[in-house]
Amino acid sequence: MSYVNEAGWDRIARVVIGVALLVIGFSAVGGVGGVILGLVGLILLVTGLVGYCPIYGLLHVRTNGRRRTPTAA
């Protein structure tokens, strides 16, 4: 989990949405639903702060720039 595969806009969006979900989940909603919202927010927040999304890594996707050119055979 050492490398960045998220663009700047992706990271900012994750952090903002993650913080919002955390706040809503743990202060407004409460209960099981609130915990679930909070956990989703926490995951988004952490992946945004780190800059690496494991799902992106598994799918070999990155939002931070270069389009992959076909490798010559």
Place this chain on the structure above:
Amino acid sequence: MTDTGSRALPDHPIRGDAAGGGEVLAFVAPWCGPCRRLAPVLGTVAARHHPTVRLVTVPVDRDPALAAEHGVSATPTIVVLRDGREVARAVGGVGEDELDRLFDAASSGAATSAGARRAGTRTDVTLRLGAGASLLAAGLLAGGQPVLLLAGTCALAWAAAPCRAWRRAGAAPSAPESTR
């Protein structure tokens, strides 16, 4: 550091165009199977990062002194230099993703190696500070919600921690050109 120029392995031309920014030295050998497999992928990645990063291919049989200077004991070895300082290294066959990360390190100067944690960049610190402050503020406004306060404190601590490591990494001597 001496630029020995680019040498192409047979049937696998590798670009060695000069540019500003970082350099990637690829120590290879003509008898090395992994080197032959790496060559086309290396060419593709080098073209993608051209002209920001300069690729120099060094056949170890023709320039053993340079290989020894950089502590190369196996081929292929990729050494990433930024402003004359080594910032990353990879030994053995590496994939296209790893090569992209190495070339990124050459252009950005961020130290990286397999398994190593990347030092905090300005974007990282800003995001962590912003998230930490927001969570702390929200926690206080919510009447001292402990989860939000804890998350905010952790984010702020995380923002502060890599700064010290970053400064130590920058101050640490790194002399790839020194005699070994």
